Amino acid sequence: MVATLERTHLRAIHPLHAVLLAATVPLFLGALLTDLAYLSSHQIQWSNFASWLIVGAMVLCGIVLVFAIAGLFSAGSRSRGGWLYFLLILAAFVLGFINALVHGQDAWAIMPEAVVLSAITTLLACAATWLGFSGHRVGAVP
Amino acid sequence: MSRPSPLALVATVAGLSLLLASCGDKPEPSQYGANPTLPKPQRGLLPSMVIAEPGEWGERRPLVPDGYRITAIATELKIPRQTLVLPNGDILVAEGRGGNAAKLKPKDIIAGPIKAAGNTSVKGGNRLSLLRDADGDGTYELQSVFAENLNAPYGLALIGNALYVANQDALVRFDYREGQTQASGAPVKVADLPSAINHHWTKAMTASPDGRFLYVGIGSNSNITERGMEAEVERAQVWRIDPATGAHKVYATGLRNPTALAILPGTDQLWAVVNERDELGPNLVPDYLTSVREGGFYGWPYSYWGRNVDPRVMPQDPEKVASAIKPDYALGSHVAALGLDFSVAAMGGAFANGAFVGEHGSWNRADPVGYKVVFVPFRNGQPAGDPVDFVSGFNVDGMTYGRPVGVTVDPRGALIVADDLSNTIWRVTPETAVTPPIPAPADAAAPAEDAAPVDGAPSAR
Numbered sequence: 001m002v003a004t005l006e007r008t009h010l011r012a013i014h015p016l017h018a019v020l021l022a023a024t025v026p027l028f029l030g031a032l033l034t035d036l037a038y039l040s041s042h043q044i045q046w047s048n049f050a051s052w053l054i055v056g057a058m059v060l061c062g063i064v065l066v067f068a069i070a071g072l073f074s075a076g077s078r079s080r081g082g083w084l085y086f087l088l089i090l091a092a093f094v095l096g097f098i099n100a101l102v103h104g105q106d107a108w109a110i111m112p113e114a115v116v117l118s119a120i121t122t123l124l125a126c127a128a129t130w131l132g133f134s135g136h137r138v139g140a141v142p
Numbered sequence: 143m144s145r146p147s148p149l150a151l152v153a154t155v156a157g158l159s160l161l162l163a164s165c166g167d168k169p170e171p172s173q174y175g176a177n178p179t180l181p182k183p184q185r186g187l188l189p190s191m192v193i194a195e196p197g198e199w200g201e202r203r204p205l206v207p208d209g210y211r212i213t214a215i216a217t218e219l220k221i222p223r224q225t226l227v228l229p230n231g232d233i234l235v236a237e238g239r240g241g242n243a244a245k246l247k248p249k250d251i252i253a254g255p256i257k258a259a260g261n262t263s264v265k266g267g268n269r270l271s272l273l274r275d276a277d278g279d280g281t282y283e284l285q286s287v288f289a290e291n292l293n294a295p296y297g298l299a300l301i302g303n304a305l306y307v308a309n310q311d312a313l314v315r316f317d318y319r320e321g322q323t324q325a326s327g328a329p330v331k332v333a334d335l336p337s338a339i340n341h342h343w344t345k346a347m348t349a350s351p352d353g354r355f356l357y358v359g360i361g362s363n364s365n366i367t368e369r370g371m372e373a374e375v376e377r378a379q380v381w382r383i384d385p386a387t388g389a390h391k392v393y394a395t396g397l398r399n400p401t402a403l404a405i406l407p408g409t410d411q412l413w414a415v416v417n418e419r420d421e422l423g424p425n426l427v428p429d430y431l432t433s434v435r436e437g438g439f440y441g442w443p444y445s446y447w448g449r450n451v452d453p454r455v456m457p458q459d460p461e462k463v464a465s466a467i468k469p470d471y472a473l474g475s476h477v478a479a480l481g482l483d484f485s486v487a488a489m490g491g492a493f494a495n496g497a498f499v500g501e502h503g504s505w506n507r508a509d510p511v512g513y514k515v516v517f518v519p520f521r522n523g524q525p526a527g528d529p530v531d532f533v534s535g536f537n538v539d540g541m542t543y544g545r546p547v548g549v550t551v552d553p554r555g556a557l558i559v560a561d562d563l564s565n566t567i568w569r570v571t572p573e574t575a576v577t578p579p580i581p582a583p584a585d586a587a588a589p590a591e592d593a594a595p596v597d598g599a600p601s602a603r
Contacts, residue, residue, distance in 0.1 A: 042456050044370040051247045101187040104249040106368040106421060108456035109185075 013132055017067040020060045021132050024092070024125045027057035031099070032118035039115055044107065050114065051103040057121070058100060061093045064128075081131060088128035096121045173428050174528045178472035180447055184423040190508045191253070193260030197541040199564055204544065205535035206570050209490065212533065215275075215282040215558075216567040220267025222560040223344070224402075224481070224548035225567065226298035230320050233273040233282070233550075233558055235567060239266035240294025240310035240343030246369065257505055260542060262563050268292045270307065272323050273567065280571065289316060289325040297347025297403075299356055306385060308345035308358055311337035313383060333388035336376040339363045342417075344480075348403040350410065356383045357393060357412055357434075359400030366419050366454045367443045378442045380414065380434055396440035396466065402482035402548065404497070406433075406523060415479035415499055416469070418446060420506040428472035429479045431499060431518060431525065441466040471525040476504035477512035481549035481560070485517070488555030490572040493532065496520040498557055500546035503537060513537035515546050515559055533559055533570060544568075 013021070031053040038046035068086040099117035102110050173179060199214075206212045216222075219237055226234045245251050269292060274284035289307075297308030305318040307329065314329035335345055335358060342361025349356055362378040363369050380400055382393040399417040406413055412434045418427035419442070427446040439462060441448065443455045448468035451458065473479050481500025485493055496519040503513035513536040516529035536544045544561040551557055555575060559568040 042371075044368060048246050051249070055248050098187065100248070104188070104247070104252075105185065105454075106364070106366045107454045109366075109421070109454040111456075 013071075014067065017064065018133070020067075021064050021129055024057050024060050024064065025122070025129050027053050027060065028092070028096070028118065028122040028125045031057065032115070032122045035110075035115045035118045039111065042108075047103070047107075047110065047114075050118065051100070054096060054100050054103060054118075057125070058093070058096050061089065061096055061125075065089050065093050081134075085128060085131045088124050088131065092121050092124035092128060095124065173425060173472055173474045175471055175525070176468075178428045178447070179425075180427075180450060181423060181425050183426055183453075185421055189421045189506055190424060191256055191505055192508050192510055193256060193505050194510055194537055194540050194542040196260065196262075196563055197543050199543050199566075202543060203535070204533045204559075204568060205531075206533055207492075207531075209573050210570055211573050212568055212570045213280065214566045215280075215569045216271070216273050216285055217565065219271060219565045219567065220264055220269070221262060221562050222271075222547070222565060222567055223296050223562060224298055224346075225550045225558045225560055226300060227550055227552045227558065228300060228318075228320070231275065231278075231552070231554065232323075233552075233567070234288060234298055234305075235271045235273065235560065236292075236295040236298055236307065236548075237267035237269055237271060238292065238294040238296070238310075240296075241340045242343075243339050243341045243363075243369075260503075260505065260545075260563075262565055264565055266294065268294060270295060270298075270325075274323065280569070282567075282569075284323065286323045288323065289329065292329070294343055296344045297358060299347050299349040301349050301353040301356075301385065304385065306332070306347065306349070306356055308335065308347040310340055310343040310345060311335055313345075313347075313356065313358065313385075313388070315385070332385055333383055333390060335381075336360050339369060339373055341365075341369065341373075342377075342399045344399075344401055346401055346403045346414075348405060348412070350382075350412075351405055352410075354384070356385050357381070357403050358383055358390075359397070359403055359414060361399035361401070361417075362442060365421065366452060374443070380412070393436055394434045394438045394440065396438075396442045396444075396462075397434070398442040400434075401480045402500075403434075404482045404484055406520075407484050407486070409523060411523070413482065413484075413497070415473070415482045416440070417478055417480075418475070419443075419452065420476065422446075422452075424507045424509070425475050428475050429477050430469035431471040431473055431479070431482070431497060432469035435467060438467045439465050440469060447472070471518065473499060473501070473516070473518075473529065474511055476507045478502035478504060479512075480547045481515070483549050483551045483557075484520075485551055486553050486555070488553065488572075488575070489551065489557065490555075492519075492530075493517050497525070498532060498549045498551065499529070500549040500559060502545045502547060502562075503542070510537055513542065513545060515549055515557070532557070533568065536561075536563075 031050045034046045034050040068089045102113045222235045224236045269290045270288040272288040273282040275282045294310035295307045299306045305316040313332040316325045341363045346359035358381045363373040380394045381390040383390045397416045400414045445463040480502045487494045501512035515533035517532040519527045545563040548560040557570040
């Protein structure tokens, strides 16, 4: 009985945290799509769009990273979910930063690293958002 | 003047780039001449950016070889770039700063202020100043504004009594009478020049020896096509313009940024100094001095130094690469050659036959290069031997006191150097006139008089 209660006890993330976290997905995804557009069309403007989308994603991701770190130290977050969430956000932030630097190169010099990093950061942002919105199942260690 | 915050940023960027670049910037021994050593392209995640802190000259002076003297003949100009010595010995100075390239990427916004830290904070004059030394004592006592309200003037040429000025957007003409200190009216437009974006805005210019044509250099609109191929229509070219009609012919292409043009004396051959591409590492790609062949293609953007393909350009063009001409003479990577003129016998024995090249200095290199005027010796109409420092001491111990741009040889035996950081015009003369000076028109100087006065004191005006 107690175990069932605990399993359904989801800790919702702060609304600001939630909106910032969710918004990283379309930004990282937009960077991936515009990188793919540049890859196929050779039109540089797509690459410029990608650069700015990454900047936007990184601003949000940075704030989310702070939330994630704070979450590690808050009560009842001894779960593996908290750590996994933090690591996903950290990885998205680090790879996103490297991706921003890659996009600072001129013209085709960004290829193919740009597409690869944009794809990975998109997947990381999706996974982190999934996990973040699923809530951390407090005490529900399988 | 110290600007702590941008410089701190520079230090940070430099530090980061040292961390991220796979290896440091070791100076390559031989990047001069016809066959420079070209390493493999390399770039860390951040380009190396080092811009030395600007400092005031004070009592300090640029260094010149033994037997030569340097004086500042005009100070407090508004970004002097190129100069022209008129038949009566007056000197015209083109002053201004051009370019209206939009910041397209986050990188543009970050890199802009870092590069700006190494430039003057003075606003460009958009004017021509005239300097006159009426009594031939080496002091240019008259400094007047010859023409105003120009648009980033750069190239200057005189054909007969027509003075041509290459603004960043158009070639214009003034009527000129000898002895004039002020233009008699507004300029007349001769031809439009490509000016959209103007990433590289300078329009270098020189006249053909017969006075029939003007050659105008038009720089590329990007480092390496990062503003799109569409932006590069009519860019990275040298035009030959008929000043009578304004009609132009594309004379040569693939010259990334031809910043100064000159005709080798005694020939009809056009020569240029060209700034090559950045962000391929500290020792790529050498800026160069080359004769310009009519109809020739010099590689940009598809390849560098002949047929070395630049992978950053997409789509590529193997046919163009196959036709790319290798330039004549490498000046070293990132030196930023902005000035070119050929010497005359009156400059003195070792410096009588060859080309002077003004080097503005690097930004894309951990170990700065350039920041001097070099002399490239010539033999039989071709460069022969390594460049020799002619004016140096602009960059000492991490401080930058000046940055040379245009160099002009005064046929009376002087080199005029425009410095766009300290906003000064420098004049270098042999201490002893090597040949009897060409008789000056009116008041001929006393026979055995030196070309310049002996007072070594800094002329602060």
